[in-house]
Amino acid sequence: MESLKARIETLTQEIKSIVPANAEELEAYRIRFLGTKGLVRDVFGGMKDVPAEQKKEAGQLLNAFKQLAEAHYESFSHLQQGNAGNASFADFSLPGADIALGTRHPLRIVENKIVEIFERLGFAVAEGPEIEDDWHNFTSLNMPEDHTARDMQDTFYVAQNPDWLLRTHTSSVQARVLEEGKLPVRVICPGRVYRNETISARAHCFFHQCEGLYIDENVSFADLKQTLYAFVTEMFGPDIRVRFRPSYFPFTEPSAEMDISCTVCGGSGCSLCKHTGWVEILGCGMVHPDLLRNFNIDPEKYSGFAFGMGVERITQIRYQVNDLRLYSQNDVRFLRQFTTNT
Numbered sequence: 001m002e003s004l005k006a007r008i009e010t011l012t013q014e015i016k017s018i019v020p021a022n023a024e025e026l027e028a029y030r031i032r033f034l035g036t037k038g039l040v041r042d043v044f045g046g047m048k049d050v051p052a053e054q055k056k057e058a059g060q061l062l063n064a065f066k067q068l069a070e071a072h073y074e075s076f077s078h079l080q081q082g083n084a085g086n087a088s089f090a091d092f093s094l095p096g097a098d099i100a101l102g103t104r105h106p107l108r109i110v111e112n113k114i115v116e117i118f119e120r121l122g123f124a125v126a127e128g129p130e131i132e133d134d135w136h137n138f139t140s141l142n143m144p145e146d147h148t149a150r151d152m153q154d155t156f157y158v159a160q161n162p163d164w165l166l167r168t169h170t171s172s173v174q175a176r177v178l179e180e181g182k183l184p185v186r187v188i189c190p191g192r193v194y195r196n197e198t199i200s201a202r203a204h205c206f207f208h209q210c211e212g213l214y215i216d217e218n219v220s221f222a223d224l225k226q227t228l229y230a231f232v233t234e235m236f237g238p239d240i241r242v243r244f245r246p247s248y249f250p251f252t253e254p255s256a257e258m259d260i261s262c263t264v265c266g267g268s269g270c271s272l273c274k275h276t277g278w279v280e281i282l283g284c285g286m287v288h289p290d291l292l293r294n295f296n297i298d299p300e301k302y303s304g305f306a307f308g309m310g311v312e313r314i315t316q317i318r319y320q321v322n323d324l325r326l327y328s329q330n331d332v333r334f335l336r337q338f339t340t341n342t
């Protein structure tokens, strides 16, 4: 046993002193220590002379020695033939494995475009939560609990708290901006909204909006018209004509729907404009004085306008997509058709 220990000790020292400089020297080390006739095997052969009661201890020593010999070899494995080439001649300028480039979602392309146009007109982007409370989504906007206008915006409520709901429009973000109390306000609010609708080609339980709000001293309906006219000519081209039809929203007075001349037929009649020559694109109006009062803003001093458009609607007009469901089906054959340049 003692002689075995001494031998292992000597060989360990020897192994540690060997520093192979190339593949040949490494191979010579391997043959000497780890080969079938190598020293590691040879030392293992010494087991048979160890008395039975010491075999366990000897076994542990031998195993540790074998692991050391192998680890020493591994630590020089970069010298092995083949590996050596890789280590010294790796060409880091070679192109990597390709990752296929995706395309932006059509709704995102259009939303970006809308935001970009309004940013140039001086609007800042404001965002807010998709799970809202009743106050920000309805009540503060002149839609108290029993208001019939709520019927048009039935939504999903959060079971945990009956006051919480999925926002039905991004006007809720405008409420949050007004709450901050800083005037003037000029914001655009893009985002996803929800309504309890049966899913079909023309309606979905969620869609996207971009709403805008402008409040300052002396803001008039003329400002509203000119701002939205500037927007549509940027979005659809300089030949677009617009018309305003009286409408109703609880949060604006007066209120209007804005139509643009049909981008497909130019006014002569087609399926997009249902043969009227006009396509409705947004709702708008002058902010109701009661709403300003809800946010402690003096309607004698300040006035403003608001508008809201559906991103799906603008996208449909731009790309002639006739089925709303396509936007959320994630079919790459549909999605790949859109690029940021179209």
Ligand code: PHE
Binding pocket: 168, 169, 170, 171, 211, 249, 252, 283, 284, 285, 306, 307, 308, 309
């Ligand atoms: N919030 C309205 C809707 O979702 C749109 C709108 C916004 C209308 C602002 C007028 C003014 O239908």
